[in-house]
Amino acid sequence: MIFREADDRDLVLRAREGRVDAFNALVTRWEKRIYNYLLRLSPDPDEAFDLAQETFLKVFQNLGRLDDPARFGPWLYRIAHNEAMSLLRRRRLEGPAPENAPEQATGQAAVFGMASVEVSIAVRGALALLTEEQREAVVLKVCEGFKFEEIASILDTPASTIKSRVYTGLEALRGLLAPVGGAPGANLPVE
Amino acid sequence: MDSHAFDWRGYGLGELPPAEMAECERHLGSCAQCRTELSRWQATLSAVRSLPQVEPPRRIVFVSDPVLPEPWWRRMWKAGPQLGLASAAMLSLAIVTHGFLARPPAATAPALQPGIEARIHAAAQLEVERRLPAAVDAAWNAGFEQRLQAELRPAVAQLERQLTEREKLDVANYEKQSETTRQADLKAVRYALETYERRLNFATLTASRRSGGD
Numbered sequence: 543m544i545f546r547e548a549d550d551r552d553l554v555l556r557a558r559e560g561r562v563d564a565f566n567a568l569v570t571r572w573e574k575r576i577y578n579y580l581l582r583l584s585p586d587p588d589e590a591f592d593l594a595q596e597t598f599l600k601v602f603q604n605l606g607r608l609d610d611p612a613r614f615g616p617w618l619y620r621i622a623h624n625e626a627m628s629l630l631r632r633r634r635l636e637g638p639a640p641e642n643a644p645e646q647a648t649g650q651a652a653v654f655g656m657a658s659v660e661v662s663i664a665v666r667g668a669l670a671l672l673t674e675e676q677r678e679a680v681v682l683k684v685c686e687g688f689k690f691e692e693i694a695s696i697l698d699t700p701a702s703t704i705k706s707r708v709y710t711g712l713e714a715l716r717g718l719l720a721p722v723g724g725a726p727g728a729n730l731p732v733e
Numbered sequence: 734m735d736s737h738a739f740d741w742r743g744y745g746l747g748e749l750p751p752a753e754m755a756e757c758e759r760h761l762g763s764c765a766q767c768r769t770e771l772s773r774w775q776a777t778l779s780a781v782r783s784l785p786q787v788e789p790p791r792r793i794v795f796v797s798d799p800v801l802p803e804p805w806w807r808r809m810w811k812a813g814p815q816l817g818l819a820s821a822a823m824l825s826l827a828i829v830t831h832g833f834l835a836r837p838p839a840a841t842a843p844a845l846q847p848g849i850e851a852r853i854h855a856a857a858q859l860e861v862e863r864r865l866p867a868a869v870d871a872a873w874n875a876g877f878e879q880r881l882q883a884e885l886r887p888a889v890a891q892l893e894r895q896l897t898e899r900e901k902l903d904v905a906n907y908e909k910q911s912e913t914t915r916q917a918d919l920k921a922v923r924y925a926l927e928t929y930e931r932r933l934n935f936a937t938l939t940a941s942r943r944s945g946g947d
Contacts, residue, residue: 562795569793577789591790598793658783665780683746684781690748709742716777 554611557602565605568614569598575686576622582669582681583626593629597622613695616688620696623678630674668718676711683708739767745774 550571556564576597580590600621608617669677682693683704690708694701743749744757761768 566795569795573789573793574786578784578786581787582784587787587790594789595793598795602795661780662784665784669781680781684778685784705748708746712742712774712777715781716773719777719780 550614551611554605554608554614558605558611565602572615572618573598576618579619579681579686580622580626582685583623583674583678584629585666585670589629593622593625597625600625616692616696619682619686619688620698623696664719665715668715671718672711672714676707676714679704679707680711680715684712741767741771741774745771745778 550568553564553568553571557568573594577590577594580593580597581587584590584593597618601618604621608614669680672680678697679693682688682696683690688696690701690704693699693704693708697704739757739760740749740753741757744754747754749757761771
């Protein structure tokens with residue numbers, strides 16, 4: 543379990559009393575994870591940082607509405623998810639999404655026997671090939687360590703659907719990253 | 734057991750119930766095919782978990798300190814209505830509390846039997862007849878004292894007014910008499926001065942004549 547529920551709860555209660563230093567402690571604790579989560583959903587670093595700022599601003603404004611302060615983590619991710627989805631919806635309305643060509647192009651190498659930099663490039667490329675729903679579910683499950691029930695509350699989706707998305711996404715990732723016929727990464731898209 | 738009967742993704746993610754996890758572990762000890770299957774899933778999970786956590790380009794910080802501190806008089810002004818409201822609330826609470834505590838206790842006398850009630854009435858009647866004359870006298874005396882005070886008060890006030898007027902008249906007469914005396918004294922002084930002047934003139938004239946005749 544990644545949560546530090548007791549600490550978060552104390553900080554949330556203090557922040558609700560108007561202690562901005564307590565809120566800043568919460569931000570310091572979570573900003574890196576939120577930024578990286580948003581970076582998986584929106585690969586543009588500037589955009590991801592703007593989304594992170596918007597997320598924490600919304601959290602600050604709505605902290606009084608959090609029913610259970612011990613559940614601050616999932617609630618924070620839910621706000622971040624909503625912010626990211628709003629951005630993606632706006633982007634779809636404005637026009638076609640920019641292609642992540644470098645990620646996909648370099649994502650053709652396989653995992654086994656590769657250097658860590660190459661692995662991360664390959665994984666990012668493989669993640670980019672998943673659907674938005676699968677990618678977010680896999681990131682929340684594998685990278686962020688949430689339980690299925692917690693992801694269900696973050697995404698406001700049934701836990702069974704979340705489980706299905708995670709399993710399907712992992713199946714696809716294994717096919718994209720694992721060697722086939724002794725050739726690692728053979729399933730990844732080729733330029 | 735066939736390896737496909739186990740949820741190796743769930744096992745790798747730690748999402749299986751404890752009993753099922755234990756069963757998987759027991760099976761892994763005896764099935765090489767399932768160990769291979771699990772290792773593939775774990776490699777995929779490890780690869781996804783190996784994604785580096787990037788530092789945000791900047792820190793996100795919320796400012797709490799006021800840019801300029803408010804002057805003391807503005808803080809007092811802002812606190813004024815709150816203090817007034819608190820004072821009014823405390824005063825209202827004190828009044829309500831006093832009213833509640835000062836109320837006479839509710840009558841909770843038990844029901845009396847008819848005989849006892851009659852005896853109490855009789856005893857009360859006797860006590861009233863015994864104390865009534867003295868109470869009437871005291872009331873009469875108290876009334877007489879009040880009437881006397883009521884009749885004497887105007888007379889005393891009138892006497893005081895007469896004394897005041899007399900005093901004013903005496904003062905006026907004294908001032909008038911003093912003025913007359915003063916005027917007479919001034920007249921006498923003026924007469925004496927004129928006499929001295931005439932004598933002086935006469936002496937001066939006589940002296941000049943004598944000096945002229947020489």
